[in-house]
Amino acid sequence: xxxxxxxxxxxxxxxxxxxxxxxxxxxxxxxxxxxxxxxxxxxxxxxxxxxxxxxxxxxxxxxxxxxxxxxxxxxxxxxxxxxxxxxxxxxxxxxxxxxxxxxxxxxx
Amino acid sequence: xxxxxxxxxxxxxxxxxxxxxxxxxxxxxxxxxxxxxxxxxxxxxxxxxxxxxxxxxxxxxxxxxxxxxxxxxxxxxxxxxxxxxxxxxxxxxxxxxxxxxxxxxxxxxxxxx
Numbered sequence: 330x331x332x333x334x335x336x337x338x339x340x341x342x343x344x345x346x347x348x349x350x351x352x353x354x355x356x357x358x359x360x361x362x363x364x365x366x367x368x369x370x371x372x373x374x375x376x377x378x379x380x381x382x383x384x385x386x387x388x389x390x391x392x393x394x395x396x397x398x399x400x401x402x403x404x405x406x407x408x409x410x411x412x413x414x415x416x417x418x419x420x421x422x423x424x425x426x427x428x429x430x431x432x433x434x435x436x437x
Numbered sequence: 438x439x440x441x442x443x444x445x446x447x448x449x450x451x452x453x454x455x456x457x458x459x460x461x462x463x464x465x466x467x468x469x470x471x472x473x474x475x476x477x478x479x480x481x482x483x484x485x486x487x488x489x490x491x492x493x494x495x496x497x498x499x500x501x502x503x504x505x506x507x508x509x510x511x512x513x514x515x516x517x518x519x520x521x522x523x524x525x526x527x528x529x530x531x532x533x534x535x536x537x538x539x540x541x542x543x544x545x546x547x548x549x550x
Contacts, residue, residue, distance in 0.1 A: 361536055372441075372527050372541030373480065416479060420535025424470055424495065427480040 332356070333417050338432040341407045349402040349431055351417035356397055360419040364391065364402045367414045367430070376402065376415070407435045438463050441542035443528050449548045450518045458513040458545050460528030468531045469511035470495075470539065471503060473524040480527060486511055487534070518549045 334352040341347040353362060363378040377384055377391045379400075384391040390403040404411055416430040444459040460469065467488050472480040472495075482495030486505040500522060502514045511530075515522060525546050529539040 363535075363538075365539075372529075372544050373539075374541065375538035378536075378538065422534050424468075424482055424485050425535065425539060426482065426496065427472075429477075429479045 332419055332426060333428050335415075335417060335428060335431045337429065338434065340434045340436060341404075343409060343435055343437050344406050347404040347407045347411070347433065349404075349415050349417075349433065351400050351402070353398055353400060353417075353419055356419050357421060358397075360421040362391070362393060362397070362400045363418045363420060363425060364389070364400075365416045365418070365425075365427070366411075367416070368410075369413070373416065373427075407433075409435050409437060411435055440464065441528055441530055441540050443526075443542040443545050445545060446543070447546045449550065450515075451550055452519060454518050455514070455516050456518065456547075457515075458526055458528075458547075460511045460513070460530075460542060461509055462511075462530040462540070463509065464530060464532075464540065465508070466530035466532050466540075467508075468533060468537075468539075469505065470529040470531075471501070471511065471513045472527045472529065473497065473522075474527060474544075475524050483513065483526075518547075520549045523547060523549045 364376040365373040367373040392401040414430040418425040470485040471483040484503040489508040528542040531537045531539045
């Protein structure tokens with residue numbers, strides 16, 4: 330079973346920031362936090378990952394709580410192409426386990 | 438680079454038939470994975486491999502077998518297909534363990550009637 334919990338769905342207006350939350354209640358000290366997304370009819374794609382510090386890349390930012398029990402994926406300006414299911418996960422030496430994710434809808 | 442490719446893209450089987458799904462990667466990755474995704478669900482790990490000649494069970498391994506005879510290929514076999522195995526199957530690979538990003542293939546849609 331997935332070790333993370335996420336809201337089933339979220340909605341955002343185009344061009345606005347989106348904050349997608351994830352709870353990691355049982356995360357261990359050495360597990361990395363990963364985020365993936367799945368566009369309609371495609372395989373999942375990597376978005377970002379981090380351990381303790383906040384991380385930025387061209388796609389998104391990842392904010393990790395100080396106790397690491399929660400993380401937030403931040404899309405700075407949502408576009409219609411960002412409509413997807415977003416999965417958070419944790420991994421150290423074991424493969425990623427994916428939950429049901431958050432379905433993000435973007436409204437024009 | 439083609440990345441991760443999966444063959445076939447679609448398949449319909451009758452109950453009891455067997456088939457093999459092929460996953461190939463050209464990134465020289467050590468780790469490879471097979472997941473299944475049912476409608477409205479997340480991905481569930483079936484089997485994975487941490488290197489050529491090795492395999493390990495994931496969350497839902499029953500009814501499936503795998504082989505990793507070559508580093509670049511990971512085969513998923515269904516010996517006697519059942520309707521409960523109707524799903525979309527995704528293969529993925531990564532350079533190494535959990536620290537590294539996984540690259541996913543486009544998926545194989547399997548229907549068992």
